Amino acid sequence: MTSASLQASRGTRDIWGSEILLWQFLEQQARDILGRANYQEIRTPIFEATELFSRGIGEGTDIVNKEMYTFTDRGDRSLTLRPEGTAGVVRSLIEHKRLNQGVQRCWYQGAMFRYERPQAGRQRQFHQLGVEVFGSADPRADVEVMALAWEFLQALSLPGLTLELNSVGDPEDRQRYQAALVEYLTPYAQALDPDSQVRLTKNPLRIWDSKSPATQDILTAAPRLPAYLGSAAQAHFEQVQAGLTALGLTYTLNPRLVRGLDYYTRTAFEITTTDLGAQAAVGGGGRYDGLVQALGGTPTPAVGWAMGLERLVVLLQKQGETPAPRLDFYIVAQGEGTGILSLQISQMLRRQGFRVEIDLSNSALGKQLKRADKLGSHACVILGENEVQSQQIPVKWLATGVQEWVDFPAGFADDERWRQKFAAIPRPKGP
Ligand code: ATP
Numbered sequence: 001m002t003s004a005s006l007q008a009s010r011g012t013r014d015i016w017g018s019e020i021l022l023w024q025f026l027e028q029q030a031r032d033i034l035g036r037a038n039y040q041e042i043r044t045p046i047f048e049a050t051e052l053f054s055r056g057i058g059e060g061t062d063i064v065n066k067e068m069y070t071f072t073d074r075g076d077r078s079l080t081l082r083p084e085g086t087a088g089v090v091r092s093l094i095e096h097k098r099l100n101q102g103v104q105r106c107w108y109q110g111a112m113f114r115y116e117r118p119q120a121g122r123q124r125q126f127h128q129l130g131v132e133v134f135g136s137a138d139p140r141a142d143v144e145v146m147a148l149a150w151e152f153l154q155a156l157s158l159p160g161l162t163l164e165l166n167s168v169g170d171p172e173d174r175q176r177y178q179a180a181l182v183e184y185l186t187p188y189a190q191a192l193d194p195d196s197q198v199r200l201t202k203n204p205l206r207i208w209d210s211k212s213p214a215t216q217d218i219l220t221a222a223p224r225l226p227a228y229l230g231s232a233a234q235a236h237f238e239q240v241q242a243g244l245t246a247l248g249l250t251y252t253l254n255p256r257l258v259r260g261l262d263y264y265t266r267t268a269f270e271i272t273t274t275d276l277g278a279q280a281a282v283g284g285g286g287r288y289d290g291l292v293q294a295l296g297g298t299p300t301p302a303v304g305w306a307m308g309l310e311r312l313v314v315l316l317q318k319q320g321e322t323p324a325p326r327l328d329f330y331i332v333a334q335g336e337g338t339g340i341l342s343l344q345i346s347q348m349l350r351r352q353g354f355r356v357e358i359d360l361s362n363s364a365l366g367k368q369l370k371r372a373d374k375l376g377s378h379a380c381v382i383l384g385e386n387e388v389q390s391q392q393i394p395v396k397w398l399a400t401g402v403q404e405w406v407d408f409p410a411g412f413a414d415d416e417r418w419r420q421k422f423a424a425i426p427r428p429k430g431p
C-alpha cells in the first residue's frame, strides 16, 4: 500500500480545526445543563456482546438486520460496535445492581457505529448524546427529559426545531391497534414498498417509519394509534402534555410517530428540523418500560432520548457560528538565553489561566511577530538577548500597538496586573 491510499474509512471523518470548537461548546452545554439536573455521566464500552444489541434493539429492526458492525474476536466471541447507547447503559445498571436503588438518572456521549449509506448528517461512525431515567413511571420523568432536550437545544440557539409528540400506549393497546392496522393494510399489500411488505407480517407498526411516499400515501387513511390508547396510557399522555404546557414547551402531536418494539411504551417523541433536508431528525426518545426486563433485569420503567451530534454541528455551522480563536499571549524569542525565559514566562502566565503559545520556529523576530498577528493573539511577549540581561521584557498589545515593559519575574507573576489589562479587552463570547 502506498501512503497516498491512506484515508479515513468511508462514513467516518476527522473532527478538527474550528469545527472542534463547536463540539467542545456543544459538549460543555450538555454537561452544564444535565449536571444542573443532577444527571450522572456514564461511559460504557464501545463494543459489547452482540446479543446485547440483538435483544436490546430487537431482531427485525434495521439496526440489527443491516447496520451493525459485528465481528468475532480472537477468543471466538461475537462482538458488536455499539450502534446506540441505551442497551449498554441498561446492561451496566443491571450488572452493577443499580436498579433497586431508587431513581437513576444518567447521560452519555460518544461514538456510535452503523453500517449505513453515508450522506450529509449520516455517517458510519457518528456521535450521540443521550439521557436515561430509570425507576420512575411518573409522567414528570417524561416531561423532565423532554424539557432537558429542549433546554439544551435552546442553549445552542438553534432555530426551526419542532418537538413532535405521540403516545404508543401500553403493549395491550398496541396489540389491538396492530390488528386493526394489519386489517387495513392487507388489501394494499402489493402496493407497499418491499420493506413494508415484510414488516406487514413481522413488525407492522414499523411501516409508519417507511420513507416511501407510496407507502405513506396508503397510510394516510389508516387507523391511528392514539385512538387505541387504554385509559391508563391516555391519562399518562394527558399529564405529559399538561407538564410540557406548564413549562412553556410547544409541541406538535404526530400520530404517525410510532416505535415498533414491544418494550416501547407510552411517550414517543422526536425533535425535527426543517434545515437538514432528508436527515430531519436531530433526536428522539420516549418511554421503554419493558426494556430492562427484556435484558434480564427486574422490571423497571425508563424514559430517555438520544440526539445526533453531527446534525447539531451542521446546524450550528449553518448559523455561521464560527468561534473566534482566542490566544492571550504569543511569546517570540531570538537569541542566547531566551529559550529558557520563554518557557518560564509561559508557565507563569498559563498558571494564571491565560492561553499562551511559544514560537518554536527560531526564525527572524519579524517573522515571529507576523505569526502573533495571524493567530490573533491579544499580546506578544518579545524576548531578545538584551531582555535576558535587563530582565525588562517588552509586551506589545497587538490591537493598539502599544508596548510596555514588564519586569521579570515579578511583573509576570502579578495576577492582578494582567487581570486589569484584560478586563478592558473585549473577549470573544460563545463557543
Ligand atoms: P434515522 O431515521 O435518521 O436513521 P434513527 O431513527 O435511526 O434515525 P435513532 O436511532 O433514533 O435514529 O438515533 C437518534 C439520533 O441519532 C437521530 O435522530 C440522528 O440525529 C442520529 N443518528 C442516527 N443515525 C445516524 C447516523 N448514521 N449518522 C449521524 N447521525 C445519526
Ligand code: MG
Binding pocket: 062
Ligand atoms: Mg437509522
